[in-house]
Amino acid sequence: MALNLDDAKSIYEFVVTEGNGIKGLVDSGLSKVPTVYVQPPNERIDKENAIKLELPPIDLSKLDGPGHHEVAEQIVRAAETVGFFQVVNHGVPLQLLESLKETAHKFFSLPLERKAVYLAPVSPSPLVKYGTSYLPEKEKALGWKDYILMQYTGDDEALRYWPEEIKGVLLEYVRSSIIMVKRLLGVLLENLGVKPDDSLIDVLTGRKTLAMIYYPTCPNPDVTIGIGRHSDIGMLTVLLQDEIGGLYVRIEEDMNYEKKAEWIEIPPIPDALVINVADMLQVLSNGKYRSAEHAVRNTNTNSRVSVPIFTMPLETTKIAPLSQVIQKDGIAHYKEFMFVDYMNNVYKNALDGKKSLHFAKIG
Ligand SMILES: O=C(O)CCC(=O)C(=O)O
Numbered sequence: 574m575a576l577n578l579d580d581a582k583s584i585y586e587f588v589v590t591e592g593n594g595i596k597g598l599v600d601s602g603l604s605k606v607p608t609v610y611v612q613p614p615n616e617r618i619d620k621e622n623a624i625k626l627e628l629p630p631i632d633l634s635k636l637d638g639p640g641h642h643e644v645a646e647q648i649v650r651a652a653e654t655v656g657f658f659q660v661v662n663h664g665v666p667l668q669l670l671e672s673l674k675e676t677a678h679k680f681f682s683l684p685l686e687r688k689a690v691y692l693a694p695v696s697p698s699p700l701v702k703y704g705t706s707y708l709p710e711k712e713k714a715l716g717w718k719d720y721i722l723m724q725y726t727g728d729d730e731a732l733r734y735w736p737e738e739i740k741g742v743l744l745e746y747v748r749s750s751i752i753m754v755k756r757l758l759g760v761l762l763e764n765l766g767v768k769p770d771d772s773l774i775d776v777l778t779g780r781k782t783l784a785m786i787y788y789p790t791c792p793n794p795d796v797t798i799g800i801g802r803h804s805d806i807g808m809l810t811v812l813l814q815d816e817i818g819g820l821y822v823r824i825e826e827d828m829n830y831e832k833k834a835e836w837i838e839i840p841p842i843p844d845a846l847v848i849n850v851a852d853m854l855q856v857l858s859n860g861k862y863r864s865a866e867h868a869v870r871n872t873n874t875n876s877r878v879s880v881p882i883f884t885m886p887l888e889t890t891k892i893a894p895l896s897q898v899i900q901k902d903g904i905a906h907y908k909e910f911m912f913v914d915y916m917n918n919v920y921k922n923a924l925d926g927k928k929s930l931h932f933a934k935i936g
Pocket residue numbers: 786800805812814820867868869878879880881
């Protein structure tokens with residue numbers, strides 16, 4: 574069927590079903606945003622209503638020296654307030670970060686056949702999924718992004734199943750990032766009065782999902798969104814963003830952040846990685862650490878790429894506020910549940926800010 578830009582069904586077929594993605598649509602010579610991509614006004618991010626986060630990045634090399642306490646405090650403070658921070662001297666090779674961004678651009682520029690083999694209905698492996706938008710069949714408007722998602726279940730499986738063009742750099746990225754994630758979690762758990770033992774941290778970060786995301790330039794970015802308002806579901810997310818910008822975090826009243834706007838933009842910092850707190854860390858800490866609501870829009874004339882690693886508990890892990898924290902707080906704000914149940918509950922619905930956490934809340 575030929576693509577008809579005035580027909581929503583034709584666009585859906587071309588973009589979602591055939592797997593051409595938003596990349597294919599933009600490349601077809603789009604001059605204005607089709608209606609299926611126009612977000613309702615309350616889902617758009619008004620750039621005028623956003624401020625830049627001025628916090629300097631946290632230098633993780635100091636964790637090993639006399640500056641340990643100061644750095645640990647910066648990490649804790651960020652997790653308790655905005656739920657987002659940036660790190661430098663993180664141990665992930667800088668050359669690798671450049672290769673990852675380059676590789677992401679190259680992957681999305683591949684011919685359709687190389688990408689469409691990973692569409693959910695036909696993917697040769699449950700570990701790899703290529704697609705567009707977040708949940709096209711459930712969303713009011715489609716998101717202006719394409720992605721490829723990969724589960725990391727071990728080096729051998731990654732080498733066997735992940736796409737040839739990207740697996741080398743991604744494997745190196747997950748190996749080096751996970752060391753950093755474990756250190757950060759150690760600091761955050763210790764601050765809650767929990768002895769950060771390796772086996773606990775291994776279970777809490779046992780599931781690792783990697784993605785490469787592509788947000789092409791948009792003829793009218795004011796009405797579209799790359800990824801809508803959401804919080805991440807796991808423990809900590811590591812995010813490599815490029816120099817384009819467009820990652821926004823919602824400011825909430827109780828964030829201890831001066832509310833001068835609705836959104837904070839997390840500015841690109843060369844060589845830095847963005848870290849954010851996700852839902853399970855909020856639950857374990859009984860609400861002390863915040864999984865922040867965030868969203869992406871690309872207003873740049875160039876395409877944006879990002880490469881996140883979502884660390885999460887193993888599926889069957891029982892999650893509940895840590896006893897050390899409940900003892901201090903005198904009350905649990907979240908019930909106990911199995912992580913896989915939380916995950917399944919989130920993945921069946923379109924994104925809606927922090928509503929995901931309602932599943933776990935008591936009262
Ligand atoms: O692309 C980004 O900067 C963020 C992506 C994101 O928030 C997500 O995929 O959960």
